[in-house]
């Protein structure tokens with residue numbers, strides 16, 4: 240299935256005082272959507288309510304505004320779980336794709352895709368926060384949205400690539416489920432940009448993320464990016480289990496390495512489906528008849544539901560074994576797992592997120608950036 244095009248937006252809400260802003264002017268050039276203006280932000284809610292009442296779908300409405308909070312932050316992680324201390328840049332809230340497992344579904348009252356429009360202050364924030372020259376920090380934009388969604392219009396990735404370029408202690412990760420990378424291929428500031436794709440089995444793609452680019456298109460886009468000199472990363476996340484799933488995930492790894500040169504992959508993560516209490520009801524209400532939760536999931540130390548620990552460990556170990564049969568250099572890590580799972584899968588004693596961040600950084604320096 241083709242990804243949803245930004246041109247299929249129904250409405251854009253903006254402040255005319257921002258018309259010269261790079262991102263706002265990019266949206267104003269799109270043909271198709273209706274444009275609504277506000278003069279102060281209190282008016283946005285009223286416009287949104289009237290669009291909602293008129294039947295405009297939330298994911299077809301873009302709200303352009305300045306971000307009132309912190310643009311840059313450390314990933315909050317999950318209680319009692321090991322986090323990789325990823326740094327997040329808040330570029331946008333919400334997504335045009337419609338993955339049924341996406342935690343954004345929990346934000347029931349949010350309407351529209353809120354696109355933030357000003358990022359100049361990031362230059363200082365990055366300098367002030369990423370101070371250790373011996374580290375390699377990882378920073379990404381794909382936490383509350385897809386990094387490359389509407390990126391040809393906003394130009395945000397290109398802007399970030401430029402402000403990150405030349406910084407030797409940081410890598411910018413652009414994480415996506417799209418295949419739209421052509422606009423990035425001519426940007427020369429790419430030495431510390433990592434293009435990353437989330438991958439899933441064909442069955443899970445068709446059931447839970449069919450609005451995104453197909454798995455084959457994502458991997459082909461990754462191959463194209465690698466040929467243009469970008470580093471790559473991949474995320475098997477969320478792993479969703481069903482009868483025969485392990486074999487299909489292992490085949491997916493085979494397929495990935497039949498196309499991608501392993502020497503340009505900096506990291507690969509794995510994480511199983513996880514969700515907080517209440518999320519299941521929201522998803523079943525929205526995607527009626529979904530079998531997303533058909534496996535056995537139980538609450539863990541952070542209160543989130545996951546598959547049984549022994550099953551997760553078995554799954555991860557088989558995946559690591561398969562990945563390692565092709566690629567020794569990428570750093571392989573688990574997303575939001577406990578230290579005992581880390582021990583069982585990798586025979587590594589990691590008890591804090593700082594420890595993981597450190598060994599991650601050391602690995603990257605040793606394998607990729609030793610010169």
Ligand code: SF4
Pocket residue numbers: 333334335336337338340341342343382383384385416448451
């Ligand atoms: S692409 Fe990512 S952010 Fe967008 S709906 Fe899917 S999981 Fe959520």
